[in-house]
Amino acid sequence: MENKYRQLEALLATQIDEARIITEEAKRLAYGTDASFYRLIPKLVLRLNNLDEVIFTIQSCCQLSIPFTFRAAGTSLSGQAISDSVLITLSDKWRGHCILDQGEKIRLQPGVIGADANRYLAPYQRKIGPDPASINTCKIGGIAANNASGMCCGTAQNSYNTVNSMTIVFTDGTVLDTASEASIEAFKNKRPDLIEGLAQLVEETQQNTELSEKIRHKYRLKNTTGYALNALVDYHDPVDVIEHLMIGSEGTLGFIADITYNTVIEHPHKASTLLVFGDIETASQAVSVLANTHVSAVEMMDGRALRSVADKPGMPDYIQALDLESAALLIETRASCSHQLGQQCVEVMSALEDFTITHSTPFTTDATTIASLWAIRKGMFPAVGAVRETGTTVIIEDVAFPVEHLAMGVRELQQLFDKYHYGEAIIFGHALEGNLHFVFTQGFEDGAEVNRYGSFMDDVAELVAVKYQGSLKAEHGTGRNMAPYVELEWGHDGYRLMKQIKALFDPEGLLNPGVIINDDTRAHISHLKPMPAADELIDRCIECGFCEPVCPSRTLTLSPRQRIVLYRELQHRERQYLAGNSRRPPVDELKQIFEYQGIDTCAATGLCADRCPVGINTGDLVKKLRVDKYQRFTPIARWTADHFGATTTMVKAGLKSNQLARKLVGDKVVGTITNGLRKMTKGATPIWIPEYPQSNPHKLSQSLSTTAHRVQAENSDKRVVYLPSCASRAMGQQDSAKDSRPLTEVTLSLLKKAGFEVITPEKLSSQCCGMPYDSKGMNDIANQKAKELESLLWEASKEGAYPVLMDTSPCAKRSIENFTQPLEVLEPVGFVSRYLLPHLSLSPIKETVMLHVTCSSRRMGLEADMLSLAKACAETVVLPEHIQCCGWAGDKGFTTPELNEAAVAPLKEQVPANCTRGFSNSRTCEIGLSHHSGIPYQSILYLVDEAAI
Template sequence: MQRKYNKISEEFFEKLKEIVGEKFIFKEYEIRWTYAFGGSIFNKDWIPDLIILPHEKRQISEILHFANKNKIPVIPRGSGTSLSSGPLTPYGGIVLDLNLMNKIIEIDIENNVVEVEPGVICDELNNILRPKGYFFPPDPGSSSVATIGGMVANNAGGIQAFKYGVTKNYVLYLEVVLPDGQILTLGSKVLKSVSSYNLKDLFIGSEGTLGVITKIGLRIRPLPKHRKLGIFIFQDVEDLQDAVMELRRQGIVPNLLEFMDKLLLKAVSEYLKGEFLDIPNGYVLLAETDGDLMKGVDETFALMFDIIIQKNPIYHKIAMNDEERERLILARKANLPALSRIRPNTCVEDCSIQVSDFAKVIKKIEEIPQKIKAKNLLVAIICHMEGNLHPTFLFNENDEDDVKDFEKAIDYLYKEIIMPVGGTITGEHGIGKIKTPYLKLEYSPGVIDLMSRIKKLFDPNMILNPGIGKGDTVYLKKNTRIRTLKNQTGQILEMKCMRCGFCISCPSKIDYMIEAYSPRGRLSILNGLVYGELELNDLINNILHTCSLCGLCQTKCPAGVKTIEIFEKAREIIHK
């Protein structure tokens, strides 16, 4: 059963245009098309009906009040980096693109608080805090483009969660707009307050299903002055697990403890080359300690090193300076670009287990392609060693057989591996619009019903981000459409764009404000053209020609997509 919503009539469009102004509302199909692409498999049926760029809370309040009254879905969106289809639109409706709400309102060092709008980028906030000796610790892999609003909505973590925790540990208060347009402030500016129910935390990790976040008060911490990093390679994953368990038994808390499997290390070594080609292949443990005094950092690292080295790694190296540290950290950060060169698509899954189950779970995940008899599917594994796993599946989303194998692999992952050991189906990416069927494996009917009742208490008309499994148990229809290239019907498209969003700092995207004018958006438009699902017109011509060919996107692209060459060739074909 699918939910029923109203479409946006011309009368509705004019009313919404009055709220935000003509420059900040878009109904052109070609522009809406680009908002249907994300970090998951593309679904042509999930095209939004309208794109709106609000720039203050009163506009959001009026939009939500109007949408709620007329039963129109509203989907908040940050940078579109979700790996679980969070901001995609299975029911159409309005995408609220919040990127224009990007002000850092206040930095209060004395009280260790910053106040920001939801569109502020994580790394940009930390770049401003760093000279002041402070930082906001959560650091997801997409921190260079991830918005603070999106991080709150998904309770993002990152590579330092082992020591510093996740986003909810730093949110003091939120300003939110409810579906009826009501504006509320939840939480408090002070560190301790128990004067109300903890409603603020209900919105953290709610994935845009209860309200739209318009302001965030964050706690910040002094930036550690020193750190020390080592890389350790193990032949057997059991030895690596033993090392991590002993660190825990001894009470040693690294600020960074990261795992990479053999397939990933091989891919990274071939991608980075240089000294990495001399590293023996095996299971990787990156371990780092930090602190304010170098003596204390050295002492803690020495204790950690002694524990790890007793578990017989086949290789180790300690970074002796910042340059060597950055080179070793690059091995972790290069995982996506390295993997993207193996297959056209990389799908990063997200689940968590207890560390005591780590080795046996890793071995079972490695066996998935063989267990399901996949022809082309590969799996690599990254893990934050508090137990948050990221099995990364490599395939081609334009190959029907690959997609079927991928869907079998996801089923096997959660039903046969993660849930039997008492794990969770998501640690930091969210349920999104693809994990709802697995929710019943983790929670009892009573818990699922309670989440549904909470959702309906805040959003009785179910207009906010419908399709998210938290509070909405209606299963979405599977995409069964087979796409065929317009001029090469027997061929399968191989496009290595992961739609990660790292290219959205593009000058034309900043100037034109919307997704269509980003490199990712232009590639999505070309995707539509080659499949015959978009027709070349003046708007598409303009979008493709507003690219200045500056090459910034090519330097930012983890997958090494040759954007300049692609866009130049597209223009050449148009002119012919």
């Protein structure tokens, strides 16, 4: 078999770049991990760029009879996106979309993130129907392949009921575009076996009255257990049947190369209320009543679920006082206008007037209150994850009861929790469809725990599928998790039909084997993922992958999830070795790969923490690991910290030398020499790029004494302490910049226009926020510099009487997080918006400009403010897609330029032809943005100063 994989690798390399054929053990482990609690390690991982590569790969695997599995974002929970054979993933080149019929339809490639699809549709007040909780991360390919739904989508708006057409690749490489009559005719001629076979199954199924009725019953509920058998009773045309069988097929029947959705209305007005009832029975009865009103979502939460979030910030006071018998409904209604919304709110509450509501937060349209109410629901899954024992995993199951049996279903689930000692388990879910999620923690370290889980799931399956004729998987897909129970739920006839479908589409059983159809009765308790302790900073990670879209290194090396996977494995191997259980030392391929991929290429910006359900900042782990890596440089770092003024002077001297050399011998010679030296030193010296800035010639102290506008001393409202960052003190602008003034000069110009008196702290040249040291894990030095700076700013601001302006966002963010005195520290966007705009008149420049929101600005919640400010200063502002962090990461742009290149790879193609410059708010980030966009980037203060009259 190993020889077959070598043959496949060689065959694939004839048409696919070898860099996208991943064979290293460590990377196969990292890339092969998904959000489920199962683990298989693929023999090969592929990252494919286009349809031709997909077809070639499928044909190559089939030629050698090698199984293969498709993976989208890897957020699936049931084990349907892992493989011990060939794992096929898609590169970022699969993000194409096309708006059709004024937003009534949208054609999407499988690599489009769900939230991006809705962003494209927002101008038309439309959205795609599915709304899974992972919509900010999961991709269209996975949404369709799993028939994912969500809180508001129900069954009417899921992928099955909103698909318009799709392009499919089958196991023989045949392509079918169901929107094209020519493609359909060609397919019928080439694959009569599939067409005729499905036609026969349709006829047999529709003639089987008992099975047809069972299918109709099952799909009145949310149901993703097994194949979409409703396709065989809802449609007669085999092409329609194919199209709908592909929905929810989890990559076991073919590859969805694109899908066109019929979109649904996104109502602009919404209101939410939280209602608490005395018990689950009363809440369930209320759900039945609400089903006849204009509600878009009804989320049920049992008493244990409410208890799990009672101590979280922003929760209503009454949550803490509730007992475990209580149950709550979180209700949302949406409308096209505020008047209609008000009527619907009255309708909902009138329908419930006969119910005793023990506590409530009345219907509200206030965005902040709505967000806090939904934070209750969204916080429940992470609440369990945050308190679980190290080494255990969080399991979220997803069942559906007929609504009339909802209360008894909840009660009996709770009894099973007690029977199997899952005291932490909670229940919540989409009550209108009887769809309940239950969350609990489970260890798989010993056989007794595995057996406990297995017995528990046996009882759950009997309760849901047999006693109440519900569905074992309502929206999370069958996967390996429920494959052993598919026949139990569907019966002999239904399961036999599913096997016939699989055999028609995939006669050799090569497509995602073991998923949906699996004769192994222990498949759900096999290949369980270990979750060994590694570090308290990351032990709570559930490997969901929500962090991945914002990581700047995800296409270069590893994402945060993958870093954690490898670090866990490293720690496990080291413990095994030290305990004498392994002869394999920890210094192996895995450790060597992790050194570069895990540590060196992490930007450590912390954007991952904002996406993580349990708030893990993988950058904190990386900075901790860098302590040992950079320890030998500590004496040098200490000297630079103690002599920071001299360090800045040396940087300026270097920039002057660079400028002089460029004038004397030209860019080509300078680049050849400098980058040649970098190559000789194996990356130990910085890279050279022509966008390096000039030295800053501006004398800040002289400007303040001669040109700064001063106001009367008693008018403290118009005083500001200005702290230029070390980068802006040392660096001027690049040669091609339209405005050649240094940032310090531009900042003073803008403050003068607004009539502000400027104060600078003493010993300015020696000041630093500590960021350069913090990013290398040199915490003592970083904290020392931060304390020095805080002391000087406290004095300069008259003990916090005046705001402090820092002209780069990373410095401001770090200072805000580390200062202990009540100082108001602001970066450019925040300061301009709060203090300068009331004193300025803006005349937007008649240009199209690019805007980059730095990761520090995003983490401070300034993205909307920054975009708003830019739009007030320029006629057209382009905020490029898919760039969250530029990857310059302090000084990594100089030393690890490939990180910056990977992070901003989509930038240049998004720069309009008529755009000649961009703006941001971090001087170092602007270097890399300029280099990779082809246009100069400067601080947004340049744009504001130009627009300010």
